[in-house]
C-alpha cells in the first residue's frame with residue numbers, strides 16, 4: 001500500500017520552511033517536501049525531502065507511484081520582481097509547475113476516489129489598479145475586483161487560480177463519467193513578514209528588508225515612496241490561513257479563492273514602526289519608479305469578509321502585536337541585538 005502523505009513544494013522557501021516547522025510542531029509526521037534546494041539542516045532529518053525540479057514530470061510521476069498524496073501545499077514560485085527579470089523561467093515554474101502538479105493531483109483524486117486537497121498561496125499581485133486615484137477610491141478590494149495584474153507573477157497566480165478551479169469543478173465536463181476531482185483552495189496573501197527569513201525576489205520585500213536591516217544596524221534605502229501602501233501579514237498568520245483553510249469543511253466554503261489580510265501600512269508608516277523599536281535605524285527613501293509602479297498597482301488593503309464568514313478567518317497579529325510580540329523579539333534574538 002502506498003503511504004499517505006502531505007506534499008509541500010517550495011519547501012525551502014520562506015513560507016515552506018515556516019510551514020514545515022509548524023506542521024512538525026503540531027505532530028504531523030507524514031510530510032514529504034520537494035524543492036530544488038536542500039532543506040534547512042535542522043529539519044532535514046525529520047522529514048522526507050526530495051531535491052528536484054517542480055517542472056520535472058518524471059519526478060512527479062515517481063512521487064505518485066510511491067505515495068498516496070492526500071494534501072498538497074504548493075508553495076513553489078518565483079516572486080514578482082524576479083519574475084520580471086526572468087519571465088520565461090517564471091512562467092515555467094509558476095504556471096507549468098502548477099499545471100503538472102494539478103494534473104497529478106487530479107489523477108490521484110480519481111485513482112483513490114477521494115479529492116486531493118490542493119492548497120495554493122496566491123497574492124495581492126493578481127490585482128492591478130490603474131492609478132493612485134482609483135487605488136484611493138477602492139481601499140478594501142473584493143476578490144472579483146480589479147483582476148488585471150500587470151506583472152508576470154500576478155498573471156501566473158491569477159491563471160493558476162483559474163486552473164485550480166477548473167480541475168476542481170469542470171474537468172472532463174463533457175464526459176459522461178465525471179471523475180472524483182481535486183479540492184483546490186487558495187488564499188490571496190498580502191506582503192508577508194517573517195522574523196526568521198528575509199524574502200528575496202519579491203516587490204513587497206521593502207517592509208521586511210527595512211526591519212531586518214535595522215536589527216542588523218545596517219542602513220536601508222527603501223525602493224518605494226513613503227506614501228506607497230499595501231497590506232502586510234506576519235508569518236504565523238500566513239501559516240494559520242493556509243492550515244485553517246485546509247481544515248475547513250467543504251460545505252462551508254462558498255468560494256475557492258479567498259482574500260486574507262492583517263494590517264495595511266504605507267512605507268512611511270512601516271518606517272515609523274521600525275523606528276519605534278530601533279530608534280537608531282538609518283532608513284531613507286530612494287524610490288525605484290518601476291518597482292514602485294508595481295506596488296502602486298496593488299491594493300491598499302483587501303476585504304477578507306468571505307474568509308471570516310466561511311471558515312472563521314481572523315489574524316492573530318495586528319500591527320502592534322506583530323511588531324511587539326513576534327517580529328521584534330525574534331529578530332533581536334536572531335541578530336543578537338541587546339535590548
Ligand code: AKB
Nearest residue numbers: 079080123202203204
Ligand atoms: C511579491 O512581492 O512578489 C510577493 C507577493 C506580494 O506575492 N511577496
